[in-house]
Amino acid sequence: xxxxxxxxxxxxxxxxxxxxxxxxxxxxxxxxxxxxxxxxxxxxxxxxxxxxxxxxxxxxxxxxxxxxxxxxxxxxxxxxxxxxxxxxxxxxxxxxxxxxxxxxxxxxxxxxxxxxxxxxxxxxxxxxxxxxxxxxxxxxxxxxxxxxxxxxxxxxxxxxxxxxxxxxxxxxxxxxxxxxxxxxxxxxxxxxxxxxxxxxxxxxxxxxxxxxxxxxxxxxxxxxxxxxxxxxxxxxxxxxxxxxxxxxxxxxxxxxxxx
Numbered sequence: 001x002x003x004x005x006x007x008x009x010x011x012x013x014x015x016x017x018x019x020x021x022x023x024x025x026x027x028x029x030x031x032x033x034x035x036x037x038x039x040x041x042x043x044x045x046x047x048x049x050x051x052x053x054x055x056x057x058x059x060x061x062x063x064x065x066x067x068x069x070x071x072x073x074x075x076x077x078x079x080x081x082x083x084x085x086x087x088x089x090x091x092x093x094x095x096x097x098x099x100x101x102x103x104x105x106x107x108x109x110x111x112x113x114x115x116x117x118x119x120x121x122x123x124x125x126x127x128x129x130x131x132x133x134x135x136x137x138x139x140x141x142x143x144x145x146x147x148x149x150x151x152x153x154x155x156x157x158x159x160x161x162x163x164x165x166x167x168x169x170x171x172x173x174x175x176x177x178x179x180x181x182x183x184x185x186x187x188x189x190x191x192x193x194x195x196x197x198x199x200x201x202x203x204x205x206x207x208x209x210x211x212x213x214x215x216x217x218x219x220x221x222x223x224x225x226x227x228x229x230x231x232x233x234x235x236x237x238x239x240x241x242x243x244x245x246x247x248x249x250x251x252x253x254x255x256x257x258x259x
Contacts, residue, residue: 005029007094009086015072017144019117020084021058023070029096030060030067037124038101038193038216038249041071044093045079052095053079054244056193056216058120058147059127060097069097072120072146099248102214104128108188111136111180111211112155113173113202115194119147121216125191126154134159134187136176138198142167174201181209189213192252203252213252217243234259 011023033039037059042052053073060069075081086092104110104125110133112122119137126133135151138161145167151158159176160168169176177190190206192199193216206213217233231243234256241247 004093004095006091008091009088010068011070012086012088015146016139017074017146019072019074019146021070021072022086023068024092024094025066026060026069026094026096027066029094030062030069033097034060034062035097035099036101036104037128038121038191039097039099040248041069041094041096042098043083043095046082049079049082051079053083054098055083056121056248057097058123060124072117074117099244100246102191102216102249104191105188106130107132109133109156109186111177111187111190112151113177113190113192113194113198114138115173115198116140116144118192118194118198118216118218121193122191123147123150123154126151132156134180136161136173136180138162138173138194139167140164172201173198174205177202177205178208181205181211185209185211187211190252192216199252199255200257203255203257206252214249215252215255216248217250217255218248 005027007024007026013021040054040056042054045053055071055073058070058072075084112125112133112135114122115138133155135155135158139145140163161173189212191214192202199215203213232240235254236256
């Protein structure tokens with residue numbers, strides 16, 4: 001059930017690289033429309049902008065009298081710039097929760113592979129598996145790192161990679177993913193969110209070790225509910241599925257990585 005709510009900002013902070021962290025009171029949105037970690041909300045950003053902005057949910061909680069959820073985003077245009085200038089106490093028009101998230105077994109041990117602003121949606125996966133998962137997180141540089149301490153609290157261990165070598169492994173997350181699967185191939189699955197080239201490599205490594213892999217895809221989005229058909233993703237069987245309605249999370253083996 002899709003819910004539109006006037007949601008109050010109850011917490012705000014600025015993280016590494018200027019990423020903005022907001023906690024919202026969202027009525028009964030979590031209780032009525034939560035399917036799993038990795039869903040998103042569609043936020044109206046100012047009166048002059050027609051299209052809402054899709055923002056992945058970092059974490060959410062059922063609560064009384066109002067559920068809460070956290071989002072993390074970067075300023076990438078007029079809409080997110082407007083959103084970044086909102087303050088505690090202000091209200092946002094939020095549609096959600098939308099899409100289909102990761103399929104996570106609470107008893108499972110997962111490798112959570114994130115890149116940049118693709119890291120926040122994986123926090124819900126870490127929370128769902130209660131300290132049994134391993135996070136492999138990649139950023140451009142040390143000053144861009146976000147949510148590191150929270151993943152350390154909520155995962156068995158955290159491995160970091162930076163493009164410039166300023167923190168952790170000098171290189172990409174697929175190297176660390178391979179090393180971890182060589183050490184321990186008995187993970188329940190790989191859950192990945194980030195840039196498409198990173199997802200392609202994570203899917204390839206997971207397939208080599210015969211570990212199931214789910215990927216959270218990103219495309220430009222219009223309506224957010226599957227009506228405008230903008231956010232198409234090509235599948236290996238020749239079909240086209242839509243990020244907002246069928247995803248954003250898909251089994252990696254279903255995605256056509258070569259288009």
